[in-house]
Amino acid sequence: MAQKILISTGGSGGHVVPATILYEHLKNQFQVFMTIDNRGVKFLDKNKYNIEIIDVPPISKNFFLLPFQFFMMIYIIIKSVIFLKKKKIDTLISTGGYMSLPLCLASKILNIKLLLFEPNIVLGRSNKFFIKSCKKIFCYTDKIKNFPKKYLNKINVIPALLRKEFYEIKRTENIDSCVNLLIVGGSQGAQIFDTLVKKSIVELSRKYTLKIYQQTNAFNFEELEKFYKNENINHSIFDFDEDISNIMSRSNLCITRAGASTLAEIVFLNLPSIVIPLPTSKDNHQFENAIFYNKMGCNWILNQNEIEDETITNKLGNIIDNKDEYLSKKLNMKNFSYQNTWNNINQKITFVINEN
Incomplete structure (x- = not known):
């Protein structure tokens, strides 16, 4: 039995x-x-x-x-x-x-x-x-x-444990003519992402072709939809229940919290990411999660408490304009995940x- x-x-x-x-x-x-x-x-x-x-x-x-x-x-x-x-x-x-x-x-x-x-x-x-x-x-x-x-x-x-569908989809593509930016706040949603990143996206949309995929919660859904429509920015807003694996596969750059599951999924799909750990996470575990992958050359880390108006704009611009570091991150993630x-x-x- x-x-x-x-x-x-x-x-x-x-x-x-x-x-x-x-x-x-x-x-x-x-x-x-x-x-x-x-x-x-x-x-x-x-x-x-x-x-x-x-x-x-x-x-x-x-x-x-x-x-x-x-x-x-x-x-x-x-x-x-x-x-x-x-x-x-x-x-x-x-x-x-x-x-x-x-x-x-x-x-x-x-x-x-x-x-x-x-x-x-x-x-x-x-x-x-x-x-x-x-x-x-x-x-x-x-x-x-x-x-x-x-x-x-x-x-x-x-x-790292991954949902079975992650093994059945293709890895993310490189940044080419369009920046497909994924913004992920985790299962609880990250309201600060809904405000912190918006100004940067408007600035970047004047220089690059953008498609925004943004996870949010029910409270901010309509407000974000209205914002992106008013700014004429191509976007797709979704909640935690959506098929995140396919959304990740269509993205080529990411801004995320540092939950263990999300980071594991991003690394497996070779999706370069700017990680902003939750400052109030118990025992600072999100920062430690981010550092673990950062030491392997898989991400960039920003401290939420030190972010100013231009921080995210400048960081994203540098990544998009300087592809060598971006491609290096993808290779490091591929090498890290080969046994998964x-x-x-x-x-x-x-x-x-x-x-x-």
């Missing part, structure tokens, strides 16, 4: 998207389930996955709410224990975040094999809490910040699951 695997996820797209990829890798060899919270449901198609909603409320800093949260957490842990026993789960894979805490604790109570997943270059707090209890932790490198040295042997390095195949990742993950 096939092993029963539970993938625990929730929260943002940065947690949910890798969980769905793991699900796709494992579904043909194992009986796979997925738990998710109410926040994360919007990032997947519920009809494609065998899911159960176990909602874990955010941990409040309000002192007076602590007793209530303590009893709520006990309740969710008990619920998780009952769920794991009922489904007869053999292995739990956690994608991190506070929403994983009850299930990871339940797996420890029941002595169920625990595997962790850490896509960032900084070890997440939840993963750090359970690193002693886990069997292995899947990472994209063994140079993880804040990782306890005595548990380094638990790291299992895999190529669906079968290679599949074999690495299933080998760890089948280990005693």
